[in-house]
Amino acid sequence: MDNTNMDTFEEEKIVLHRVKFGILLILEIPSIILSLLFLIFFLTHRTVLRVRQNQGLILLLFVNFIQVTFDLPMVVHFNRLGHVSPATPAYCTWWTFIEYTLDGISEMLMATISIQRHIFIFRAHMFNNRLYRYLLHHAPLLLCIVYPISFYLTVIVFSSCDGTQWDYNSNLCGFANCYIIYNKILATYDFSMDNGFPIVIIILANVTLLIRVIRQKLRRRGIVSWKKQRRMTVQLLSISLLYFIAWFPNILIGLIQQLLIPTFLIGIQFDYIFDLLYLICLLLPWICLGLFPEFTRWIRKLLFHRNAAHNIVRPRNNLS
Numbered sequence: 635m636d637n638t639n640m641d642t643f644e645e646e647k648i649v650l651h652r653v654k655f656g657i658l659l660i661l662e663i664p665s666i667i668l669s670l671l672f673l674i675f676f677l678t679h680r681t682v683l684r685v686r687q688n689q690g691l692i693l694l695l696f697v698n699f700i701q702v703t704f705d706l707p708m709v710v711h712f713n714r715l716g717h718v719s720p721a722t723p724a725y726c727t728w729w730t731f732i733e734y735t736l737d738g739i740s741e742m743l744m745a746t747i748s749i750q751r752h753i754f755i756f757r758a759h760m761f762n763n764r765l766y767r768y769l770l771h772h773a774p775l776l777l778c779i780v781y782p783i784s785f786y787l788t789v790i791v792f793s794s795c796d797g798t799q800w801d802y803n804s805n806l807c808g809f810a811n812c813y814i815i816y817n818k819i820l821a822t823y824d825f826s827m828d829n830g831f832p833i834v835i836i837i838l839a840n841v842t843l844l845i846r847v848i849r850q851k852l853r854r855r856g857i858v859s860w861k862k863q864r865r866m867t868v869q870l871l872s873i874s875l876l877y878f879i880a881w882f883p884n885i886l887i888g889l890i891q892q893l894l895i896p897t898f899l900i901g902i903q904f905d906y907i908f909d910l911l912y913l914i915c916l917l918l919p920w921i922c923l924g925l926f927p928e929f930t931r932w933i934r935k936l937l938f939h940r941n942a943a944h945n946i947v948r949p950r951n952n953l954s
Contacts, residue, residue: 648716650905655713661916662706668919669699675929682928686761687754690747690775691925694918697743701736701915708732709805709912718807723797726807731790733806737911738782741832744877746774748839751870755847785828789813789820804904818892825888833881840874843867869924876917880910 672695676683683692708729712718718726753760753770760766790811799815801808814821847867884907890898899907923930 651713651716654909655710658706658710658713658912658916662702662710665702665916665919666699668923669695669702671933672919672922672926672929673699675926675932679928679932682926686771687751688926689771690743690750691922693775693779694740694743694747695922697736697739698915698918701740705729705732705736706912706915712805716803718800718802718804721802723794723800726797726800726802726810727790727794730806730809730811731786734790734811735782735786738786738828739778740914741829741836741877741881742778742782743775744873745832745835745839746778748836748843748870748874750774751843751867752839752846755843756850782828785824789824805908808904809908822889822892825885825892829881830885830889833877833885836874836877840867840871844871869921872921872924873918876914876921880914883907884911 676692682688750771761771790813793812795812795816799808799810799812801810813824844867884903887899887903887907891900
């Protein structure tokens, strides 16, 4: 590549980073505000927290809040500068650990929520049993947190190499974790089982849920209230579609790179495909608005109360 082409390439990269920086910043600020409002609402409305079918979604929103406030700013910072800063192996190790762990927790939580929704709708009485409550509700949610943290601590933090493999001119330091570069078996397992399998579960569970609810409505009226479950089912389908759009291209390209062609679409992956994952943490709070009608009523009440207080006409005291 001659100097002219190199300069053109660098200019295109600068423009691309600036565009991404602007888009991410515009979407991140409202997402943080909405996520913070969700947290305040849950803390001040304990009855919503105690509803068992809400607990998985609340946990997902909490993890999403951590991602949009701690992980995404590192991505915004990279696009603002056009390079990784600080350019150190320790920073890249920390960044990739946070990114992979939060992505993994988010995926697994959504997969678990999708499966549990079947039980809440069709076998809700099972949760009256304490053993089933722990085995089918508490334990899976806990596993969604513990497993990704333990796995990525092991393969990223405790198994780091000399640090020369990092690319400080690429997002997430070029995804150059040691196990991805030097251990194809472990990398393939991570792509397929930790990323691919949850996405398959999310799609299958939610499509199956929609089919089951419609069949129950048509065959046995009154057994399952479609009016009661429609909003939740449609919203979960929307979330599952968001996860599919964000993850499927990344998983497919990653598997092809690990199994067949190491450089397959690597430029497009770094510049565009991987950025799809950030749509999840940016858009999830907005989609979840439809899952918590109490929250939207609370927001309206706050706004109405504020406007009403602002519009109060105070009587004037005429002193004579």
